[in-house]
Amino acid sequence: ETGVTQTPRHLVMGMTNKKSLKCEQHLGHNAMYWYKQSAKKPLELMFVYSLEERVENNSVPSRFSPECPNSSHLFLHLHTLQPEDSALYLCASSQRFLAGGYTGELFFGEGSRLTVL
Amino acid sequence: DQQVKQNSPSLSVQEGRISILNCDYTNSMFDYFLWYKKYPAEGPTFLISISSIKDKNEDGRFTVFLNKSAKHLSLHIVPSQPGDSAVYFCAANAGGTSYGKLTFGQGTILTVHP
Numbered sequence: 001e002t003g004v005t006q007t008p009r010h011l012v013m014g015m016t017n018k019k020s021l022k023c024e025q026h027l028g029h030n031a032m033y034w035y036k037q038s039a040k041k042p043l044e045l046m047f048v049y050s051l052e053e054r055v056e057n058n059s060v061p062s063r064f065s066p067e068c069p070n071s072s073h074l075f076l077h078l079h080t081l082q083p084e085d086s087a088l089y090l091c092a093s094s095q096r097f098l099a100g101g102y103t104g105e106l107f108f109g110e111g112s113r114l115t116v117l
Numbered sequence: 118d119q120q121v122k123q124n125s126p127s128l129s130v131q132e133g134r135i136s137i138l139n140c141d142y143t144n145s146m147f148d149y150f151l152w153y154k155k156y157p158a159e160g161p162t163f164l165i166s167i168s169s170i171k172d173k174n175e176d177g178r179f180t181v182f183l184n185k186s187a188k189h190l191s192l193h194i195v196p197s198q199p200g201d202s203a204v205y206f207c208a209a210n211a212g213g214t215s216y217g218k219l220t221f222g223q224g225t226i227l228t229v230h231p
């Protein structure tokens with residue numbers, strides 16, 4: 001396996017369900033991200049984990065709960081979602097640089113298409 | 118308020134001609150700009166980037182131009198090929214972090230006709 005792998009690719013859930021999205025990166029990177037792409041809207045940054053610590057939470061509702069157990073894996077736990085949360089959820093990874101500015105090149109997975117009924 | 122805007126939702130070009138995709142931004146703190154390309158059912162893939170200290174960067178058929186005074190950048194694809202048909206996203210990164218914190222535009226759908 002290479003690159004960034006996301007599972008499941010498609011998920012349909014009811015508003016009372018609990019589900020999780022999984023992301024695994026095989027690039028040796030140490031920063032991982034969740035982005036959301038809703039219909040007709042730009043990709044929106046949700047969370048950033050850098051060296052396994054959450055460094056960004058972009059005002060995301062608590063019904064989305066990220067988890068980063070190690071530098072290769074990232075989860076997004078979903079609980080009591082709303083229909084408007086239906087979107088494409090993209091995981092990405094990058095190499096964190098400890099000194100100097102960062103250029104922002106991210107490597108994305110193929111996304112998990114979530115539908116909330 | 119959208120800080121990165123791609124005002125053309127779509128662009129149609131004949132094979133062999135030039136494709137020009139445009140992007141405008143409002144945040145003066147952005148210091149690195151990137152273009153990503155996305156095919157259906159795939160994640161975005163990095164295409165080309167430019168630092169704010171430059172005004173042009175070239176990679177094969179792809180050239181990105183940056184006009185800081187106008188807060189505008191553009192991607193030129195010459196010659197365009199049918200395989201270039203995809204959604205193109207402009208993105209910008211504000212310095213000061215050691216990780217990527219990209220702000221994306223809405224995307225432009227490029228269709229290259231044979």
